[in-house]
Amino acid sequence: MNAPTLGYDERLPLYQRLREEMLAKIAAGEWMPGSPIPTEAELTKLYGVAIGTVRKAVDTLVNEGLLLRSQGRGTFVRRPNFDASLARFFRQVNASGGREIPASRILSKRLQKPSDTVATALKLGHGEQVVHMERLRMIEGRTLFHEEIWLPAMRFAVLLEVDSESFGELLYPFYEQQCGQCIASATETLTVGAADSAMAKTLSIEEGAPVVVIERTALGYDRAPLEYRLSRAAAEGFRYQIDIS
Known part of the structure; x- marks a missing residue:
């Protein structure tokens, strides 16, 4: 099976295009708040990109407060406490x-x-x-x-x-x-x-x-x-x- 094509503006760095793709899955409810996202290895295989690209995309979403890393458990879609x-x-x-x-x-x-x-x-x-x-x-x-x-x-x-x-x-x-x-x-x-x-x-x-x-x-x-x-x-x-x- 071919890896999904990353859409969005091709002038953007690859990690930003991957970030947009991941954000779209959260917005569409494919990745629900409180649930884990695929591992870095799974994302690398799914999108056919380097693990460094995956980590940078994930880091960006973590820094934006949309994802939360849990030591030993994985990375989760963050559910804010308003x-x-x-x-x-x-x-x-x-x-x-x-x-x-x-x-x-x-x-x-x-x-x-x-x-x-x-x-x-x-x-x-x-x-x-x-x-x-x-x-x-x-x-x-x-x-x-x-x-x-x-x-x-x-x-x-x-x-x-x-x-x-x-x-x-x-x-x-x-x-x-x-x-x-x-x-x-x-x-x-x-x-x-x-x-x-x-x-x-x-x-x-x-x-x-x-x-x-x-x-x-x-x-x-x-x-x-x-x-x-x-x-x-x-x-x-x-x-x-x-x-x-």
Whole structure:
């Protein structure tokens, strides 16, 4: 059997073309998050390239955070822990002081036309719709975050048919399970605003009190935007920490 031909721009170095081929397999779901990829020897044989080319392509994807090497076990498609980003900025603790993942409650989900901001963030074409969801993140009944989430309807419309009680505490594994859409990376921007009357009631704070707004755009392994999210929380629970060396 002949080795697959590496496509893409032939002006690119061979390792970059191999990187694109490997990334395409991840994006297509052939190599799933948490699963091992073929060994270097298998990739060398499959694509008919030198082992140095394979290693450089793999190194590039490891450095980009898309693959993870595990000593003695192999190389795996990395599954990012996005909820850890919230833990950097807010104390997610229960009454006994233990850390925990906030419980979730879906308030609403519907199909709608996106705003210009959402359409731009998700790179939607004219006339494309989104699935819009609202949910609360809570610890022991206390609301920690209010979230608005927008998803391209062409990829996530099936979520409209899923009972809200069936959604898990973490949405990204749920997207993967229900829609076959895997989140690979995200960018976040933090700003501070003031709570209007509705948000003040939701977060149990005074109207006009400061709220931290976390704006997130999440991308698939093919770099296509899959989710735009706004998370709001009372600023009194906000903390910022960075280690400088």
